[in-house]
Amino acid sequence: MKITDLYIDKEVLDYPATNVICDRLNTSFQVVNNAEDVYGIFANVKTPVEKGKKTLFLTKNKGKFIRQCPGTDYYTCCNYMILHFGIFCTMDCSYCILQSYFHPPLLQFFVNHKDLEKSLDHLFLQKKLTRIGTGEYTDSLIWEEIYPFAEMLVSKFSRQSHAILELKTKTVNIENLLSLRHNRKTVVSWSLNTERVVKSEERQTASIKARLTAAVKCQEMGYPLAFHFDPLIIYPGCEEDYKKIIKQLFANILPENIVWISLGSFRFMPALKSIIEQRFDQSKIVYGEFIKGIDGKMRYFKPLRINFYRQIVSYIREIAPNVTVYFCMEDDEVWLKTLGFTPSEYGGLPMMLDKSASRHCDVF
């Protein structure tokens, strides 16, 4: 993690995690009274995203650590929970929503881990099957380079039987995980894409080969795995490229170790378009055949999405007919025309995923 500017909220100066991170980074830092002091620095910055990826603010999460994933009414959502432990990312994907989501976009790591643990204890006490992930507002494993955060989480989740933790990443920072006792309550997952998309749109991420090698190591250590083909990008010849990655996936990973595979075609808030055009001038992903979806996001024209999904699903089904495949934010028409059923036939998407989690992770 290359941090050029480190700011520390004066309230967390003596927190154990703060000390660990300062030692690891071994760089000078500035103590600030509040977040506004740091945000102010970004006021006149011409390239805030670039600066934000090198600026780290250690602070407290003053809101909720555990949140509901923001879905929308029309498209089918999976009722996922988010463990909100940090913000933003050191990698640089053209399509990353985080570029336009936070104002200003800067790396923040919440070091009030006692509060986080309390929130988790409270969740576990509810004894309700929960799927919770850390990879919504950041990448789950980038922080391992400066703080062994996953270690604390994996151990904590291993000691209960109702919730599973999903660590979603495009890195290969799994070394800290390998020796841990996880009790199959942590699912390690990777986002996958075609070589071409990784090369042109995912700066500073691990190669697909490296991601799969890391996944194999986790598989060997008994971790349940998951994979996310999201965002699927449509371009001439993309079907063959995705077929190749799917084959590569199953050449390395046993279908029975996969808790789920999600599919989601590229979608974005209109405001992201100009950011991508500016920051990734060679990228063509925003010039697909998009329409404005019912949630206000730009999405591929539905008949195109459906045709494309049909292909991807058939490639997966050919090799792994029983693996749980689901769509992230699609409607019944898409489900029916591509998978042949709607989630409601199985009690709804949350239920489908809960069942798969039960099977693979021994949660109830």
Place this chain on the structure above:
Amino acid sequence: MHFVSDTVKINHIDSTDTTFKITNEISTDDLIKSINHVGLISPPILKLKANNRYIVVSGFRRIAACHFLGWGHIDARIVSVDESDLNCFKLSIADNAQNRQLNVIEQAVSISKLSIFFSNDDVALSQESKKLGLNVNTGLIKKLKEINTVHAELKKKIATGVIPLTIGLELGELEHGTAIVFSQIIEELNPTLNHQKEIIRLSKEISRLNNVPMSDIINDCIIADTINDPELDRNQKIKKIRRKLKQIRYPEIVRFETKYFALMQRIKLPESIHLIPPVNFEGNTYSINLVFQNLAQFKDINKILNKMQNHPDFAKIIEKELEDN
């Protein structure tokens, strides 16, 4: 601010010093006529320099007109040599803005000159400008600041209102020749602002997507032919160009829509039944608008609807399965 009114020799005024000049208007014909007829109603504002000479704060054209008329002296309002540049700029802007509506380029020059004193504080700049009669909000200030990068030929078109400011700025980002071609299309066809934006956006995106210069898109996709087609009126030309660009930019969407309309034609719905598909075919809700004036008409519609439900093309439309058509 303190003035003294005085009469000064015209040859003591240095009109070549344009520090405070904000106007780009050079024609003095109208002023010459008016001053000749009724005299100089509003004296120019000058700033005293060394050696009893003056620079112009406001009134370049008035001075030029009087000079043309052979006047040796002119009444003027003089600000002291110690007056700050900021105050002189304010005077210049207020004097011009009070007399007439400044065009976009003059607004841009005013903002550019004033902004030196407001560093990056566009809110304060906007507030100060409003006090001077220049009604610009922070959004407009941002755009006005960008005008400096626009080529002179385009600036002229923006100043004369041939091209709207937002479009001028967009064209300013293009290679000069391409920008001029687009400005000519706009001048010739005068589409609505939204259509102008759409034509530029589609062309830009096709260019990026296919790695071809934007000028090629204009030449290749019959746009040039359409513009010169004597058979078409202005609206037909605009429609045809937009359709063509959309077809290149969104081939699958246009193909789908074309099939949809072909099926609709085969169903042959009367004007009294209007089928409305989901917006962009994204949702699944279709609606039907029925127009009738009496029970007999309603019964007729009902018969057609009953037939329609068994029409194979109607099923295809509802299922959005148009491929085998």
